[in-house]
Amino acid sequence: VNPIFGEAGTTIFEAMSRLAAETGAVNLGQGFPEGLEPPEVVEAASRALREGPHQYPSMMGLPALRQAVAASSKRWLGLDVDWEREVLVTSGATEALADAFFALLNAGDEVIVFEPAYDSYMPIIRRAGAVPVPIRLAPPDWRLPRAEIAAAITPRTRALVINTPMNPIGKVFSAEELRLLADLMLAHDLVAISDEVYEHLVFDGRRHQTLFALPEVRDRVVRIGSAGKTFSVTGWKVGYVSADAKLLTPIARAHQYVTFTTPPALQAAVAFGLNLPDAYFDGLRADLARRRDQLGTGLSAAGFEMAEVAGTYFAVAPIEGLDADGDDLAFCRRLAIEAGVAAVPLSSFYGARDVRSHIRFCFAKTEATLAEAMRRLARWR
Ligand code: PMP
Ligand code: GLN
Numbered sequence: 001v002n003p004i005f006g007e008a009g010t011t012i013f014e015a016m017s018r019l020a021a022e023t024g025a026v027n028l029g030q031g032f033p034e035g036l037e038p039p040e041v042v043e044a045a046s047r048a049l050r051e052g053p054h055q056y057p058s059m060m061g062l063p064a065l066r067q068a069v070a071a072s073s074k075r076w077l078g079l080d081v082d083w084e085r086e087v088l089v090t091s092g093a094t095e096a097l098a099d100a101f102f103a104l105l106n107a108g109d110e111v112i113v114f115e116p117a118y119d120s121y122m123p124i125i126r127r128a129g130a131v132p133v134p135i136r137l138a139p140p141d142w143r144l145p146r147a148e149i150a151a152a153i154t155p156r157t158r159a160l161v162i163n164t165p166m167n168p169i170g171k172v173f174s175a176e177e178l179r180l181l182a183d184l185m186l187a188h189d190l191v192a193i194s195d196e197v198y199e200h201l202v203f204d205g206r207r208h209q210t211l212f213a214l215p216e217v218r219d220r221v222v223r224i225g226s227a228g229k230t231f232s233v234t235g236w237k238v239g240y241v242s243a244d245a246k247l248l249t250p251i252a253r254a255h256q257y258v259t260f261t262t263p264p265a266l267q268a269a270v271a272f273g274l275n276l277p278d279a280y281f282d283g284l285r286a287d288l289a290r291r292r293d294q295l296g297t298g299l300s301a302a303g304f305e306m307a308e309v310a311g312t313y314f315a316v317a318p319i320e321g322l323d324a325d326g327d328d329l330a331f332c333r334r335l336a337i338e339a340g341v342a343a344v345p346l347s348s349f350y351g352a353r354d355v356r357s358h359i360r361f362c363f364a365k366t367e368a369t370l371a372e373a374m375r376r377l378a379r380w381r
Pocket of ligand 2: 011013014029030031032167
């Protein structure tokens with residue numbers, strides 16, 4: 001048994017959802033929305049399921065979805081993407097990430113990963129034979145540490161992974177930060193895996209920005225999106241990759257041996273969704289911004305301190321001063337069992353599990369669910 005997976009525990013998301021189910025806790029742990037699925041997109045899926053086809057679609061993805069992905073890049077970012085040569089559909093962003101790591105990394109390559117990091121990056125990078133090099137962002141503003149990044153780059157560095165908007169901390173990378181990364185990519189001949197699954201979830205008038213929009217590095221960036229986040233259907237597992245054909249071709253070769261393809265009815269529905277008018281995307285953002293504010297008010301009434309959330313549907317709170325004994329995991333267990341609210345410890349987003357300073361709440365829930373969770377927290381405190 002390979003030790004990377006053989007010795008891995010269950011992911012914290014699964015573990016916390018199980019604990020919430022066992023204890024009856026309100027589940028603000030694992031990131032999944034409640035009550036936000038757009039009915040017209042669900043209807044498009046059910047229509048496609050009735051009408052078929054039901055057999056393997058093209059391994060690159062349905063043309064309608066690849067066209068819609070390219071058209072979205074044009075609509076939201078002003079970018080020209082060639083749907084035939086530069087877009088691939090995958091079974092979720094998780095598969096896209098794995099395909100990219102398998103295709104672009106060789107044994108011994110080093111990959112810069114910013115912590116706190118989404119939990120699938122490092123195990124798959126390691127299983128691809130490469131070496132993750134974590135660089136930690138620090139609260140309260142989680143800014144990119146320029147000197148530390150430059151110092152971490154060696155002749156073996158091949159890639160960097162960025163996630164903007166960033167799970168779990170709600171950070172949105174600034175234009176200056178993207179510029180800094182682009183300069184390093186050019187100076188050291190690096191590629192970037194850009195996980196942009198929360199691209200539509202940016203608040204307070206901010207705009208999503210991507211390395212893929214910087215012309216000097218356009219051909220070095222693998223941009224990854226997910227219908228799970230954009231349409232609040234995390235179980236659908238429809239992801240998409242946009243990249244220059246030189247990068248996309250090997251990624252598609254990996255994809256053909258990992259899943260080969262993705263259910264066609266769901267692809268058709270996601271194509272329909274991506275073509276919805278702006279009002280849908282604006283409405284989702286506005287809705288989530290309201291829920292973020294509801295969480296913030298409730299947390300502060302319960303004595304928690306919520307950090308700023310620029311994007312994603314996650315908010316973190318420091319555990320200092322909360323009688324947590326510096327142990328975020330134990331504190332989350334207590335919260336679920338004693339208070340009846342499930343959250344996720346941020347230590348799970350660190351390879352070494354040694355940073356235990358914060359816990360994460362998902363606020364993509366109904367008002368009633370959030371209100372109940374906040375009542376429970378206030379009562380417990
Ligand atoms: N990247 C990040 C940062 C995520 O939060 C998620 C959500 N689980 C994923 C990738 C995976 O997305 P998908 O469900 O489309 O595989
Ligand atoms: N992306 C989700 C989160 O961060 C969870 C995905 C999963 O359960 N693997 O909570």
